[in-house]
Amino acid sequence: MVQKSNTKECPSCAMDIDPKAEFCPICEYHFPKRNPVYQWIAILLAILMLMLMLF
Numbered sequence: 001m002v003q004k005s006n007t008k009e010c011p012s013c014a015m016d017i018d019p020k021a022e023f024c025p026i027c028e029y030h031f032p033k034r035n036p037v038y039q040w041i042a043i044l045l046a047i048l049m050l051m052l053m054l055f
């Protein structure tokens with residue numbers, strides 16, 4: 001059988017797990033994922049700075 005590398009290694013316990021998993025089922029390590037919320041916060045902060053500059 002040909003084993004495809006359909007897994008990712010957990011940096012915490014070094015186990016091969018589902019690459020789509022948001023956290024490791026063995027040690028419950030949470031994988032950091034790109035969160036678009038941070039981009040919105042950055043945009044809102046930029047707008048706030050502009051508001052402060054204007055008023």
Ligand SMILES: [Zn+2]
Binds near residue numbers: 012029
């Ligand atoms: Zn783990």
